Amino acid sequence: MYGNINKTKCISLGYKIDYKTKMVKLFVGGFPLDMTELEIVQRVALYADVQTIKIVRDKKTKVCKGYAFLEVTDRAGAEQAMDALNGTQIAGRDLLLNIVEEDQPKKAPSRPKFTPKTFNKRPRLQRN
Numbered sequence: 001m002y003g004n005i006n007k008t009k010c011i012s013l014g015y016k017i018d019y020k021t022k023m024v025k026l027f028v029g030g031f032p033l034d035m036t037e038l039e040i041v042q043r044v045a046l047y048a049d050v051q052t053i054k055i056v057r058d059k060k061t062k063v064c065k066g067y068a069f070l071e072v073t074d075r076a077g078a079e080q081a082m083d084a085l086n087g088t089q090i091a092g093r094d095l096l097l098n099i100v101e102e103d104q105p106k107k108a109p110s111r112p113k114f115t116p117k118t119f120n121k122r123p124r125l126q127r128n
Contacts (some may be wrong), residue, residue: 023051024078025100029067032091040068044097047084048077066093069100 026048028040041050055068072078082097089095 022102023071023073024075025102026070026072026078026081027067027096027098027100028070029096030093031066031068031095032093033064033066035064035090037068040070043085044070044072044081047081048072048074075099 026044028044031040037053037055040055041053044050050070050072052071053068054070056065057063058065072081078099082099085095086097087094
């Protein structure tokens with residue numbers, strides 16, 4: 001099955017596996033709503049080694065929204081998949097593939113400083 005790596009088979013074939021390399025996230029949109037994860041992976045796997053897939057679905061109805069995110073092992077494979085599949089038609093719909101650029105981790109918004117509000121503030125009388 002796609003995405004599973006047999007370590008002993010890869011080592012015996014002479015492949016060097018670097019598990020520390022960062023995966024590349026690939027956005028795939030515009031596919032038919034009835035398309036399955038396996039069908040999407042089979043198309044992309046011709047050009048890139050797919051590790052994970054997540055089809056985005058409506059929270060209430062669980063119906064596919066027509067886009068998914070895949071993680072592939074390298075940028076070159078992601079670019080090959082983009083070049084080959086961008087604009088291709090499936091059931092009358094155009095596929096759209098883009099590499100998702102990972103931004104720097106966002107810092108939590110700083111909390112505003114607490115300033116107490118005063119209501120009905122009366123001037124203080126000075127005592128002698």
